[in-house]
Amino acid sequence: MKKLAILSDLHLDVNQFDEKYEQILIQTLQEQDITDIHLAGDISNDFEQLSKPFLARLSQYFTVSYNLGNHDMLGMTESDITANDFQLRSIGQKKLLSFAGWYDYSFCPGISVEQNMNTKNTFWFDRKITRDADDITVTNRILAQFDAVLTNMTAADKADLIIAMHFVPERSFLMTHPKFVKFNAFLGSEQFHSIFVKHGIREVVFGHNHRSYDQVIDNVHYQSKPLGYKREWCLISDYFKSYPVYQSYNSYNLHRRYNLIKKTKEFDAYLLTHFSEEVKKSLIIFNVQI
Numbered sequence: 001m002k003k004l005a006i007l008s009d010l011h012l013d014v015n016q017f018d019e020k021y022e023q024i025l026i027q028t029l030q031e032q033d034i035t036d037i038h039l040a041g042d043i044s045n046d047f048e049q050l051s052k053p054f055l056a057r058l059s060q061y062f063t064v065s066y067n068l069g070n071h072d073m074l075g076m077t078e079s080d081i082t083a084n085d086f087q088l089r090s091i092g093q094k095k096l097l098s099f100a101g102w103y104d105y106s107f108c109p110g111i112s113v114e115q116n117m118n119t120k121n122t123f124w125f126d127r128k129i130t131r132d133a134d135d136i137t138v139t140n141r142i143l144a145q146f147d148a149v150l151t152n153m154t155a156a157d158k159a160d161l162i163i164a165m166h167f168v169p170e171r172s173f174l175m176t177h178p179k180f181v182k183f184n185a186f187l188g189s190e191q192f193h194s195i196f197v198k199h200g201i202r203e204v205v206f207g208h209n210h211r212s213y214d215q216v217i218d219n220v221h222y223q224s225k226p227l228g229y230k231r232e233w234c235l236i237s238d239y240f241k242s243y244p245v246y247q248s249y250n251s252y253n254l255h256r257r258y259n260l261i262k263k264t265k266e267f268d269a270y271l272l273t274h275f276s277e278e279v280k281k282s283l284i285i286f287n288v289q290i
Contacts, residue, residue: 002092002288003033006164007279008040008207009226011071012050016230020272022054026061028276032283036091037062040207041069041100041166042226047076065089067098069166069208070126078132085142086149092288094160099146101167101188101206102131104139107174108185116185124186135186143191150199162286163204169193170222173206173213196220205284212281227282231258234281235274239267 010017029037037058043066044050051072058064068076068084085099105116113136121127131138150158168174169192174184187209196204197218204220210228215221230236236258243266261267 002035002290004036004038004091004094004096004162004286004288005029005032005034006038006040006162006205006223006284006286007227007282008166008205008224009042009069009210009228010039010044011042011227011229012044012054013046014044014229015227021275022057024272024275025279026058028279029062029283031276032280032285034062034283034285037064038096038098038164039064039066040098040164040205041067042071042207043069045071045074047072047074063091065096065098067164067166068100070100070129073100073129076129078130081131086145088149091286092290094162094286094288095157096162096164097149098164099142101165101169101192102135102139102142103167103186104136104189104191105185106190107168107171107187108182111182111185119182120186124183126186139189139191143189143195146192147195147198150195150201153199155200158199158201161201161203163196163201165192165204165206166208167192167206168209169196169204169206170217170220172215172217173209173211173222173224175209193217193220203286223284225282225284227278230262230271231255233278235271235278238274239270242270 043054055064055066065087067087068081073081086097088095088097105113108116168188171190174187175181197220202219202221205223207224207226209224210226210232211224213222213224
């Protein structure tokens with residue numbers, strides 16, 4: 001029996017993911033009897049200096065694969081980015097097909113391309129990434145490649161296929177808060193879902209949105225359990241329950257409440273003690289027959 005775990009949005013640098021956290025991650029995966037690990041994007045903001053060495057260390061314990069997220073693309077050329085797309089590997093009787101994806105603004109209908117570009121170039125991380133064409137052209141090219149890859153696969157292979165990607169593939173998983181809906185334009189494309197349905201794909205794992213989902217739509221089983229940023233972790237809320245003295249610090253504003261407690265000794269110790277629990281909540285596990 002093989003045991004595949006898919007994990008996304010580690011954000012090693014932003015989360016100050018040092019050796020202690022890395023060892024807890026490895027130990028947690030080992031305790032879960034994981035044999036294969038796939039990282040579905042946003043490993044760090046520095047793929048060469050941070051992500052590659054991390055992947056090499058992880059590969060000492062597990063069979064490791066990955067696809068890029070938008071943060072991983074920082075500083076990469078277009079050829080660097082595309083070289084990582086549509087990797088196919090066998091894991092026991094299953095196959096894992098991985099790619100990043102991109103976005104075409106289809107999750108924000110009625111907003112002009114110019115408005116979306118203004119929002120992106122003002123607020124969104126991807127303004128720092130250089131692609132070789134506009135977002136819609138890039139996405140259409142990826143969609144065409146993806147459709148071609150699946151067309152060339154046998155029905156039997158597609159029946160046993162797991163898709164891992166980074167960007168959001170279906171509109172059920174968009175942000176709903178009025179303050180953030182304009183950023184849905186950069187989350188993904190609804191056309192990915194159409195391709196899944198066309199080819200009878202059953203298992204899709206994604207990340208990017210830093211929200212957890214487990215939902216079947218048109219017979220496609222979508223799962224997403226990103227680790228995300230420390231301030232978003234479930235254990236932050238648990239911390240306030242465990243330390244009533246900080247209850248007055250609690251707030252629905254994740255940035256504010258995290259900043260109030262992040263430098264306390266109790267909080268540092270609590271994070272290390274309970275990080276394994278957060279990892280377990282972020283693992284999507286497939287048991288695969290050999």
